[in-house]
Amino acid sequence: MxxxxxxxxxxxxxxxxxxxxxxxxxxxxxxxxxxxxxxxxxxxxxxxxxxxxxxxxxxxxxxxxxxxxxxxxxxxxxxxxxxxxxxxxxxxxxxxxxxxxxxxxxxxxxxxxxxxxxxxxxxxxxxxxxxxxxxxxxDPAEAYEIAxxxxxxxxxxxxxxxxxxxxxxxxxxxxxxxxxxxxxxxxxxxxxxxxxxxxxxxxxxxxxxxxxxSGGCVVxxxxxxxxNPAALRQLLQDERVTLLCQTPTAFSRLITEEERHTDRLPLRWLIVAGEELRFAVCRRWFAKYGDDEPVLLNMYGITETTVHTTYHQVRRADLEQTGSIIGRALPGQGFRLLDSELAPVPVGEVGEIVVTGSGVAPGYLNRPELTAQRFVELPTADGGTEPGYRSGDLARQRPDGSLVYLGRADDQVKIRGHRIELGEIQSVLSAVPGVVAAAVIVRGTEAAANPVVKSRHTHTEIRHVRDLLRGGARRAADTPGRIVAYIVRGDDFDTDQAFAALRERLPGYMQPAFVLPIDEIPMNGNGKLDKARLPAPSSGGYLRPSARPSDGEDSGGALTRVLGGLFQEVLGIDGVAEDDSFFTVGGDSILALDLCAAAEQRGIVLELADVYQLQTPRALAEVARSGEERAGVEPFSQISAADRALLPTAGVEDAYPLALLQAGVLFHSAFGAENNVYCDVFRFRLSAPFDRAALETALARAVARHDILRTSFHFSGFSQPLQVVHDSGTAELTVLDISDLDAGRQDAALDEWLDHEKSTPYDWNRPALMRFTAHLLGNGEFVLWMCFHDALLDGWSESAVLSEILTDYWAIANGSMRPEAPRPTRRFADFVALEQAAVRDEDIIKFWTAELADARPMSLPRLADGPREADADRIGFLSVEIGPELSERLEETAAARNASLKHVLLAAHTRVQAVLNSRDEVLIGVESNGRAEGQGATEVLGTHLNVVPYRLRTQGVSWGGLIDAVWAKERELLPYRRFPYAEVGRLMGTSEVSDILFNFTHFHGYAALAGTGIRVVDAEGYNQTNLTLRVEFNKDPFTDVLSLDVEADLDRVTEPQLRMIAELYGNALASLAADVNAIPSQHDLLIEYYYSPCT
Structure with a gap:
């Protein structure tokens, strides 16, 4: 019926x-x-x-x-x-x-x-x-006849x-x-x-x-x-909703919330429309619901054609498709794909969607000229005509008759489901006193300029257009472009007046993310705006209002302003706007945790996944909720009663299993051929007076505050390997005075000491696997060595504890001891519990099984030929300075694409590895931070690391498309980041998923040392791993200049080849910064260094 x-x-x-x-x-x-x-x-x-x-x-x-x-x-x-x-x-x-x-x-x-x-x-x-x-x-007689x-x-x-x-x-x-x-x-x-x-x-x-x-009920x-995705999901359950409509942006937020629940929604139909749906985001939905029920429909339509015009049921098979399939026309509706002269384009070629059928509206109210432009009469086969609406949207038709959406052909865009004419924003700015000229564009997309070509053009030309559009389709799956306005200012221009006009005349979704002052609006030879010459926003180059708007003026509301203030507090900057992305104004994975913790202190719950997905104060204000502080795991709750009975009744605060990364590195270290594997030694040459008592006090305070510094490790005696947290411990400090030696003999003594230290094992049964040594050099300088096992601290923890110790040391030595800091409210045990839960989570296992289905493990081809020199170090290390100019350009590239610097560097790494391994699809390991969320999360010491496999394709993708793909992949993998790397290998049936590791570090915690009188003269680190190639980019916390550290197994890579690999990275970064739209696989820049893998 x-x-x-x-x-x-x-x-x-x-x-x-x-x-x-x-x-x-x-x-x-x-x-x-x-x-x-x-x-x-x-x-x-x-x-x-x-x-x-x-x-x-x-x-x-x-x-x-x-x-x-x-x-x-x-x-x-x-x-x-x-x-x-x-x-x-x-x-x-x-x-x-x-x-x-x-x-x-x-x-x-x-x-x-x-x-x-x-x-x-x-x-x-x-x-x-x-x-x-x-x-x-x-009165029934009042009826009115309606046609x-x-x-x-x-x-x-x-x-x-x-x-x-x-x-x-x-x-x-x-x-x-x-x-x-x-x-x-x-x-x-x-x-x-x-x-x-x-x-x-x-x-x-x-x-x-x-x-x-239809006789249904509308809620x-x-x-x-x-x-608020959490509140919406609860409503869907409470009201037993069976049909839900969402924009893709809202759908992505709902998916993130849905992954926190095991129960199923009662939905029968889920309709996604309003903007382009990138099917990659559906993978997480299908992981829970499959593709049968609820039916997931991607629908395309326009206000001028009565809401919906086409429909397509999204299936799992569509996830691998390029572009967004919008399907076939609804019954009674129709479409044609036409070129700029309204001539049909062949099947498979790009054309403008012109909608026909029963949904086409009569036109615009009181706008006859505009109606004539957009509403057209099209010839029919019988010699007549039918009305059509020129959508300005691009598509190509597949052989089965369905359409693939490819983006906009003009300056009308959709952001978060809203149709926006950029000219309206430009008109508002142009009317501001003191604005001589204005231009408005959307950055962060790769739509080709004027991409509708006439059908008489060659196939090669049309294919080039399509390739450009495919590049744009690879941008982040749920991050729209950002509106950027450019203005030429006159003498009477007032910044606050301009922002007031934008707030008063435009709704929130039309507010520019950036307003940049420029000297003139660039034009091309045809007198049109030359978008390619418009500068990308940089961290300091855009305008900001001098003061925050009042309650009555702020379209974002009070919570938006609170979150904007938290951005500023956590990032240490001023002037964060409502639509500033957390990651483009300085945020990273550690600072994102700090943001969640700072919000929690104010009774605001921010989920880490939301920070990654939504990014801006305005968007986060829509999903933030009030709530209590997150509770950590109870002591001894992760071990059996039998194991608890075996522990001492006094002197022990907690015991819990090893994190899997800890277990792996401890096993390799204890039972490997060389027992110094995974032993880390950091050397800091400091210019400051040495005070042994002050340093011992600072070390004792750190041990008392941090669980991991009072932890011992036990491989036997319990039902499983355990780490035991003691209620007290001591930091081993050795002081050696070599001030009577000249500089050359001092260097020799330090080298000799280092050789001995590298081969000195740790006693697992004693807390903790850490020791300090100070070499006194004289002349107000000393070398401080911090040595620990890699199972103890990750990179952030190492920087955090050293900054804490030295800051305390300076204060104590100068007679101004700070109050003893409280212990962090979170503990390393919380991370272990989260990891254990991830191992047991069937949804996570299903995700990784699907994500890596048919993936090939990736191992760097053996480059070294001939036997290894007997006295060669096993690990080759090369440090490359990238330089301030290129560092700044890479930062600007990241900001322009609404991404972080890490994503830019990872895009370069991905392409280099595709070249080195002669593979289009790469599978690379990326070091990931899996810390628990909540107050004090970033203060917890431990190895919160995991290696997360990123599966990416690079062939035919522009640098910008690759950056966007990397950013999208990180957001996609975020809920699954704690599933241990070893478990991923088991799912793939291999012991080595990838022997190539990428890491990006920005240990901004070191910046705290700037507030002391301690000067770091130089610093070096020594650590050993069993990886073939480890690539680590570091952003200096004091200068913001990038450096690149490349470590390689010299059994597999010769020193000249190691230098060649480093040069490949340099070329990749330079190419990326020079032209983000270049497609590296079509150039010789990276493959000019030819090599033949050894057999």
Whole structure:
């Protein structure tokens, strides 16, 4: 039986009336604890419609400005039944924008509330919703004849001139949409829909009337819940929602939340539309739900073509497809792919989507010139014509008839589901006093300039266009481009006035992420904007308002400002804007944990995954929630009662299993051929007076504060290897005075000591696997050695504990001992518990099984030929200075792509490894931080590391596309980052997933030393691993200059080849910084160093 029994219906009002007669006592609308049955909605809308008819609304627009509630739906239905057409308005829009819309439509009535009426111009006739609610029953004789060609509603979208444009949709358009839906969907009166989108967004048309014309129930969702994935998911469960509509951005956030739950949602249908869906994000959804139920539909449509035009059911097989498949036209709808002269393009070639069929609107309200540009008449086979709408969207048609979406052809973009004309933003800026000229673009995408080519062009030219678009499709799966505005300033320009104009005239989603002052707007030979010559935003080159807006002016709200302040606090910078990405203004994985902890101290819960996905104060404010401090694991809760009984009754604070990385390195160290493997030695030559008592006190304080410095390791005696935390411990300190030696003999003594230290084993059963030595050099200098086993500390912990010790040392030596810092609220035991949980998590295991299906382990080809020299060190080490200029350019590249410096460097690493291994697809190990979240997380010492395999393709991908792919991959893998590397190997059936390791470090904790009188003259580190190649980039905490450390197994790589590899990295970085749009696989830059792997 048809769910939408609307055959022969002429209007939405008629169709609703038929549904109300079929299901009078079913609930039609729910909003919180309020609800309306179909009968109640029918009667209320009839009363309101009678008032509207008496006020002369028939044939005219009725504007509706209400908070989300059932009253919006009553008012909209009443307007249509009165013979009027409704114009939905968003209360969150700036008053200036609302005024432009109201002036354009000249409504016969504005239905609003007492609170919101203040935002309406005085000339608009206002009717309060409270008055309509008290209207008497209508007189049946007041019925008004409504034609199917009459308008049903009008939606306003962004306009190029700064004036929003209204799209009027007829009853026939809307009836056509739901008639088509009846042939695609299996819907009925038992379905529960949600209205999660703004009433002024055309998605709401589908959400409201799709439910009410099929006998279902529509749940009106508050904007606060709609923007909070956790709250939305709870609502979906509580209301037993079966059909949910989401933009891809919102869908990605919901997936992240969904991964925290084991129960299943009751959804039957999940519809994703409003912007491009990149199918990679669906992988995580399918890992839990599969691809049968709920049915996942990717739908394409435009306000001008009545919400939806095409549909495609997304399946697992689509995850490997390039581009976003938007499918076939709905029944009664159609499309053509045309070139710039409206000539058809061949199947497989790129063209503009021109929509035909029942959904095409009559045109724009009061905009005849624009209507003539976009709404065209197309010839038909019978010699006639049919109306079409030029979408400005690019696509190609697959052999099966479906479409693949390829991006925008003009300056109209979609960001977070909102249609935006960049010209509207440019118009607002141009009207600001003191702005001589302005230009607005979107950065972070790779859309080709004017990519629609005529069909007579050669196949090679068209393929080049398609390759450019494919590069753009590889950008981050759920991170939209960023709006960047450029202005030429005159003498009377005022920065604060410009930002005030943007806030007053534009909604939040249209605010530029950056406003950059430039000397002139660059033009090309045709007199058009030359986008390639516009500079990328840099950390200090863009304008900021001098003060934060007040509560009444801040479109982001109080929480947005609080989070912006936390960004500034954690990053140590000023002027963070609402749409600044945490990672492009200095954030990294450690600082992201600090941000979550700082928020938690203020009673705000931020999930680490949300920081990675959403990144900006504005976006994070939408999902942040209040909550309690996260609780850690209880002592001894991770071991059996039998093992607990074997431990001493006194002197032990906790015991728990080894982290798997700890177990691995301890095993290799204890039972390997060379027992110094994984022993780390760091040497710091310090210019400062030496005070043994002060250093011993500082060391004792560090041991007392940190569990791991009081930990012993036990391979036997218990049911499993354990680490035992003692309630006390001592840091071993040896002081050697070599001040009587000359400089040459001092160096020799230090080298001799180092050789001995490297071969000195640790006693696992004593806390801790760490010792310190000071060599006194005289002249106010000494060398401090910090030696520890790699199972004890990761790189961040090493920098943190040394900074803590030296800062304490300086204060104690100068008679100003600081109060003893409390122990961190989190412990290394928390990380171990999280790792153990990951090992047992079936969803994580399924993810990695799918992620690495058919993946080939990657081992660096053997480059070294001939026997190893008997006295050669096993590990070759080469340090490369990248230099300040290239470092800065790489930072700017990262900021322009809304990525972090790590992603830029990892993109270069990925391409170099593709060349060295002669592989298109690479599988590389990336050191990852798996620390527990919460207060004190970054203060916890330990080995919170894991190696996470990244599987990436590089052939035919631009540098920018590769950066975006790396960034997207990191976000995709974030929920699964704690699954141990050894377990990944077991899933793949190999002991070596990859013997190539990438790491990026920025130990900004060292910057604390700048506040002391200690000067680090130089520093060196010695550590040994069993990897073939380890590539580590480091950002200096004092200069921000990058360096590159390359370590290689000299059994596999000769020293000249090691230098060649380092040069490859240098060439890759230079190429990337010079042209982020270059496709490295098409150039000789990286392959000019030819080699033949040895057999």
């Amino acid at each position: 048809s769910a939408f029994q609307i055959s022969g219906m002429r209007t939405l009002g008629d169709a609703f009336g038929a549904t109300a007669n079929r299901f009078p006592d079913r609930v039609a609308v729910r909003c919180g604890d309020r609800s309306l049955t179909y009968r109640e909605l029918d009667e209320a809308s009839a009363r309101w419609a009678a008032v509207m008819r008496r006020e002369g609304c028939a044939g005219r627009p009725v504007a509706i400005l209400l908070d989300r509630s059932e009253n919006m739906i009553v008012a909209a239905l009443a307007a249509m039944r009165a013979g009027a057409w409704y114009v939905p308005l968003d209360p969150e829009s700036p008053p200036a924008r609302l005024a432009l819309i109201l002036a354009d439509v000249e409504p016969a009535m504005l239905v609003t509330s007492g609170r919101l009426a203040r935002t309406a111009p005085a000339s608009v006739p206002v009717t309060f919703v409270e008055e309509l609610a008290e209207a008497p029953a209508p 199917e060609s009459d308008y049903a509603y009008a939606i306003f979208t962004s306009g190029t001139t700064g004036r929003p444009k209204g799209v009027a949709i007829t009853h026939a358009n809307a009836i056509g949409l739901f008639t088509a839906a009846d042939q695609v969907y299996d819907l009925g009166p038992d379905d529960v829909w949600t209205m999660t989108h703004s009433f002024a967004f055309d998605y709401s048309v589908w959400e409201i009337w799709g439910a009410l014309l 009106v969702v508050s904007s606060e819940i709609a923007r």
